[in-house]
Amino acid sequence: MVIEPRQSVSILHAGLAPIWAILVSMIICAALINWAGAPVFEAYGLLVKGAFGSAFAIKETLTRSIPLIFTGLAVSVAFRAKFYNIGAEGQLYAGALAATFFGTGLVTMPAPLMIPFLVIVGALAGGALLIVPVLLKTHLKVDEVVTTLLLNFVVLLMVSYLIEGPWKDPMSLGWPQAASIIDEGVLPTLMAKGRLHLGLIIALIMAVLVWLMMRYTVQGYEIRAVGHNAKAAEFSGVRVNRTVIMTAMISGGLAGMAGVSETAGLKGYLTLDLSPGFGYTGIAVAMLAQLNPLAVIPAAVFLSAVYVGSDAMSRAVNIPTYIADVLVGVSVLAVLCSVMFSQYRIRWSK
């Protein structure tokens, strides 16, 4: 068995790779649904209906996709430079911590200034959390995957300490949660009904900005060059370490914004269940988008629909909600495979 590169990769073939991956993931999950004793087609029908079946459902799906767009962008920028930032979850909470620190009364400004201010401090906090892992990678060659993963646990414990201790809202009737973001800092809802908030617009703007940067700026070119071949990039004059550090700051910043958007947009205050793993799901989003910033948007909406829809599905036909997480996990593996087979082929004869 020999694996060899294809002579030509058709754009159609490469573009369809994520679709194949989604199909394969759905077939594998169909086996689990079948095992759970539910009719497969009906179950998937319920999933689609739960995610897109009504105006309310669509708004809910879009709301849930906001943090996924941010974390998906964070991961796709980092992975482009082969900087494996698995810490988006921790950076999200770092952003939420910053939003809570500045947004609960310490600083008061009119809303048009306050909201950008919170987004910026959240992004800075997210980036700051990556300083240690990225410097360890560039200067000591310590694998960033492990350091960013371990920091996720540290940050979560820090959040737990703060909202049970010094930042605990005395008005919260004993629940561990921080004080509410002041009115000027709250992201306004976009429509009269539902929870869809300004975060969506910010996320879409960031997706376009990141896409423009990756495609049309020198920095974006350098990030891609480092990711393709760091040695070649070094020889052609790219300062590799500087580029990796810059990538990390952008990536951490985007993940930090997810935290701001969830705290100041969706919930209004910081809790420990702010993110049910948005940072990790962001990896699946980025992989499905093949690291393309614009494709992150549909990928995030798709996975968000899987989560929202599977809630409805599992209520109706009694399937554990973990089916959504299984689908996310399988899709990461499936997309790796399908992208590879769009570029390589297997020759069986010797």
Next chain:
Amino acid sequence: MSDLFDILLTAGFWAATIRIVSPLIFGTLGELICERAGVLNLGIEGIMTVGAMSGWMWVYQGGDLWGGVLFAACMGGLFGLLHAIFTVYLGLSQHVTGIGITLFASSLSYFVYRMLLPNATTPPKIVPFQPIAVPYLSDLPIIGPALFTQSALTYLALAIVPVTWYVLFRTPVGLAVRMSGENPVAVEAQGINVLAVRTGAVMVGSAFMAIGGAFITMSWFDAFYFGMINGRGWICVALVIFASWRPGRALIGAVLFAGLEAMQVRAQQSAGAFIPYQFFLMLPYVMSIIAMIVMASRTKYPQALLVPFRRGERV
């Protein structure tokens, strides 16, 4: 400070250390075997979850304890095979595959657990491995109760350290594994199938990880909880670097870690009034990062770690 010394002298502290160290030993040695063969296995967190769930479930469904351990090991081996197909045969990114395996394996474990026990509100319990007192030796002060009144799985953990060392460093199989991680082209030149060696190593390593997970539900606790592995797998990955890919040092590193954790639990009781418990819980993660920093500049990575091998391709 005198409090700390008092803790060090209690048998309870050492017994806890040895108990905490067992899953770390399995996980760290498992990861070490994979990485020695040139494959980073970030599926470890998920594979430990699979082991914890499947071993426990085997016993809960009426199987016996050793059958459960074997079942967990087989499930771990299967996920190892999946990892190997992706990273060894297809040469895909070891980082992304590993994370994918972790996401898949842990969510699948939770799904299966909920599927089989849909209505369990409080986690049901099994009868776990019981401590076995080694005659005479268990009567020794302090180290008696600590080292020689442990469960059979702990003795197994302590036994596989020298076995792993022997196999890796004193047998032809071990040489093939280590060379696959250093210079796969040379292995190929000897007529040995690099892909097969790497696949075997990843499967055995993953089986070890799964037994480490099974230890937690079958010997340490007696039930399966969600989020039970709680980053232990990632700590094992850090310990491998700390150990410079040597089984003996992995044992030392794991014991240091477990001691710290056991100390942390006890210090919480005495110093908990002044220092919030979250800071104690942070210690293992922070220490892992520090351990990696300390060792980073002094260790030599396996040369072919993360490098896929494709037959006939120039390096």
